[in-house]
Amino acid sequence: MTDIAMIHAARDRMGNHAVRTPLLSSPFLDEIAGRRLFVKAECLQQTGSFKFRGAWSAISALDKEARHKGVIAFSSGNHAQGVALAARMHGIPAVIVMPSNAPRIKIDNTRAYGADVVLYDRATQNRDEIAQHYVSDRGLTLVRPFDDPQVIAGQGTVGLEIAEQARDMGIAVAEVLVPCGGGGLSSGVALALEAVAPGFTVRTVEPEGFDDTARSLVSGRIEHNAGMTGSICDAVLSPSPGEITLPVMQRLCGSGLIVSDDEAMQAMALAFLRLKIVIEPGSAVALAAALFRPEAIAADTLIAIASGGNVDADLFQEALRRFGGSTG
């Protein structure tokens, strides 16, 4: 299991290859939230999301021989790009298995980061069989998106940075709001903060209708989402929390928060206006909860993680059209 020593070690291996993303704030957002609010701008990370950290951590932790053979991942999103670039920066091969109907731009971007993209037909082909072929025949190591101790350790480095940056500003008590898909970021950050900033509590945030983690935290077992479509928050739509991540979140996180797609869009527009950062919908849910769920939050100081910024120009324009003027 991931522990604080693994998180520190992941950070040491990362060195200057990952961006130490800033903690941003605006008096205008403080006023809406009714308290002090900071945003950890992880959308500014390499490849536009925190996933680069977990990928770097997992790849750099492999022994030399395994690393040399390369890695494989399944993803049509941020994890794909994180693994692809981290592999390229290590000078090793990466195979990314993506559905053939994934958006062209995501396929192109993953290829541009140097990965070998293998497309499969979701209707007729079994993804796991394809991967098994690469693992058996070529000796590639599978990098899981969240349920992996070294991946969680990499995401935990976000927590180390938050603790240091908050300490520099004299903050000893805060709630940290984390966009939650499978729980890799939430559990990594919670483990880091438990060790280095015990006054901080982590809260997971999910979009309406995809609250598998919030329900799992209540029931104490892994709950599933009914489907995987129907929200613009694609970055956090996982079928369920992980077997490794859920016990960590149960032990360390408060109750889960839930926001609507429209609230996520409005948070995107406010982040544009007031922080000058680009956030994608799934990564805007934590900021949305900080701004629009004051009744559900106890702390006087909030830190919302903006976990990624890979949003299409069309959707971003829609957010600005709908919410970019009225709040100005």
Added chain:
Amino acid sequence: MTDIAMIHAARDRMGNHAVRTPLLSSPFLDEIAGRRLFVKAECLQQTGSFKFRGAWSAISALDKEARHKGVIAFSSGNHAQGVALAARMHGIPAVIVMPSNAPRIKIDNTRAYGADVVLYDRATQNRDEIAQHYVSDRGLTLVRPFDDPQVIAGQGTVGLEIAEQARDMGIAVAEVLVPCGGGGLSSGVALALEAVAPGFTVRTVEPEGFDDTARSLVSGRIEHNAGMTGSICDAVLSPSPGEITLPVMQRLCGSGLIVSDDEAMQAMALAFLRLKIVIEPGSAVALAAALFRPEAIAADTLIAIASGGNVDADLFQEALRRFGGSTG
């Protein structure tokens, strides 16, 4: 005159009140530029632009009695907001003199940062007379937008950070491209780098038709722009370089670079796509030069300062509509 000791002192006075903005990069932008390119994301600074640094430096350098009385500034843009917030954070009054036909949102924002906004009619009233009244009667100190040694020292802290961040990445030689209005940022950064990173050269960048600094660097005397309208790059439209800033730039900067408004818009869209930051047109000129003027640049490593992000949602949407897809 500003020297490196003043820049270090400005940084000491600033402490954690200003954001240490990150140096961002993307392999996609490196490919367009044909070399290694970093962007100093100063749009993430308090109030959305580097102007906060100069304002903080000038206010914090005042003796206690003068500071207690308060400050005054003329500006309808980023300098107004920087002075307003820096004054509020010091707990002192600020009067900002703005033309009555300035955009409503800029007036509202400046007021929201706590300043007393005094509107004047450009056609019938003399701005200097209004200011003189406040300086004489209330003892306010005028904070100039660029031609002031302590303001230049504050902007120079951007240069200190660039030097440290570049050193951490093993960069010893680079050209630093700076969006240039009156020259406060360019001269401050040049003075800082001269002292702490002598392998770095500063180049100013201006929009077409408003190349007063480029022409001044050639002629050796202060040249003026023909007018003050006709470009979307409002943040860098000054009548001329300053009497203090020009000699510094003459001594330390290479020849000035010039880009078109359309190139600035395209750089805004690429910063959205690849760096997840919001840049305003006048602050995108340096990134535009890095991307689209390879023939005019010698260094293998470029650092472009993205100096601000205060752009209206409508104009940002136009940039995405025109350039946000084709480059994806």
